[in-house]
Amino acid sequence: MPYAAKTEDVETLFPTEEYKIERIDISIDPFTGRNPSYCFVELASKEQAERAMTELDGKDLLGRPVKIRPGVAKSSNDRSLPRGESSPSAEKTTAPYAFDRWQRNDASNHWKGYSEQGRRLYVGGLPRPESQQVVDTEIRKFFDGFNVEAISKVISPHLSKRFEPGDHYYLFVDFASSDEAQTAINTLDGQVGPWGGKLKVSKAKGESVKVDERNKFNAPGESQRPSATREAAAAA
Template sequence: MADTFDGSGRSAESRQDEQHQQRWISTKSFSSGRAFNSQNWRIKADDSSNAPSSQSLQPQMDSPRPTLGKQLSQVPQAIIEGRRLYVGNMPYMAKKEDVHELFAAGEFNIERIDISIDPFTGRNPSYCFVELETKEQAEQAMQQLDNRDFLGRPVKIRPGVAKSPTDRSIAKVDGSPRTESERPFAFDRWQRDDASAHFKGYSEQGRRLYVGGLPKLSNQATIDTEIRKFFKGFNLEAVSKLISPSPSRLMGPGNHYYLFVDFPNPKEAQSAIEALDGKKGPWGGKIRIYRARGDSWKPDERQKWGAVRENNLSTAAKTNAAA
C-alpha cells in the first residue's frame, strides 16, 4: 500500500514515528519509576558456618569466582588487593563529583572513580566503582557509608569484583588511544568525562537524528557496532540506547525499535538522511531517518530534585519555627 501524506508532506508512517519521540521527551515526574524504586545492588552470599548446607549450592554473586575462567593476572590489582568498591542503589542523576564528595566527606583517599554517564540523558546506570588507597580504607568505607543518604537514596557499598570478562572493571585504563578496531563504542560512557554535557543543543543544532525501524538488538556493544556499520562512511559521535516502542506498536508487523545518533555537524547529519533514509537495513525492512525534535527531559532531574529538596527544607524549617 502506498504511503499517505499530510499537508506537510510527511507520511503517516513518519507521523507515527514522531509520536515515539514524545516518549523520549516525556514530562512525567522525576520522582517516580525505576530510578527511585529499584534495588539495583548486589548481595554477597552469607558464608557463615551457621548457614544451611543448601546455601553452598547457591551462586555467590560477589565472590571472586575463579570459575569465570580469568587468569589472576587479568583481574585488576585493586580488586586483588580489596581496594575496589561497588557503589549501588545510586540515583540516576548522580555524577562523578557527587561520588567523590560522598567519599571525601569521610576523608577516604580516592584513587579512581569509574562511572558510566549516558551522553543522551545525563544518567548513570545506578551504580559505579570506586578504588581507595588501601584495603583498610575500603573496609571502613563499607562500614561508614553503607546506607548513607546519597541524593535522597540509601547508597549500598559492597566489595567490587570482576563479574565477567566484559566487566568494565577490566576495561582498558592505561590512557593509550584506542584504534577503531579496539573501540567498541562510538561514545565510551565509562572512559569519557564529558558525557553529562554532551546532550545539550544537539537537536536544536540539527546534529541529532532519529533512526527507526530497528529490531530488538541484544546489548549496547551490538547496537553500537551494527549502527556504525549501517552509517559506514559517516562520523558518528554517539549512539543512544535502543528505545522500545509502545506495546500496541510492538505487536504490529515489522521492526519498531528506535534510537538516536549524533553527528559532529548539521551538514553531515543531513547527508546521512539523504543517503540512508528509506534504505533497507541489515536486519530487513527499511530504516527511517530524520532530524530529532527536542531533548530528553531526564537531564533536568537534578534541578527538579534540588527545587523539591529546598522546598521541603523550607517547609520543615517553618514548621519547626511555629512549634
C-alpha cells in the same frame, strides 16, 4: 545510585579524613545525562574498602540510600579497564564507540542543542538488541563514511507498539554537522539495515528532559525526594 549522581556526588560519600579515593569509574549517557545506577570506586587499601562496606552501606546519596558491595562487574563491559587502556565501551569491538561514557565527564551537558541544530537523527525499525556493544558496532557500519559523534542506547518502543508486526526499537545518532545529518537521511532512509529490515532515518524532534533532572533536584525549596514525574522517568 540516583540516576542524576555524578563523580563529585560519589566523592561526598567518603570522608576525606578516613578514606583515600584513587579512582571512580562512572558511566554517564550523553543523551540523558544519567548513570546506570551504579559505579566503581577504588580506595587506597583493602582495609578501607572493607570498612566502607560496613560503615557507609545505606548512606544517603541525593535522597537515596546506596548499597556498597565488593566491586565485581556483572559483565566484562561493566568495568573500566586498568589505567592506560581503553574503557569497556571500546573493548573487543571492530568499530569503537563514538562516545566513551566511562571516560568523558561532559556527557550531561555537552550534547544539548543537537536536535535544534539538525545534527541528531532518529533511527527506527531496530529489532530487540542483542547487546549495546553489538548495536554500536553495527550502527557505525551502517553510517560508514559519516562523522558520527555519538550513538544513544537502544530505546524500547511504547507498550502499544510492542505487539504490532515489525521491529519498533529505536535510537539516536549525533553528527558533526546538520549538512552531514541531512545527507545521511537522503542516503540511508529506507535502506536495509544490519539486521535485514529497512530502517527509518529522520530528524530527531526535541531533546531528552532527563538531562535537566539534576537542576530540578537542586532547585530551591524542592524536597530531597524525587517527584513522581522523575520517579516515573527513572523507571521508564
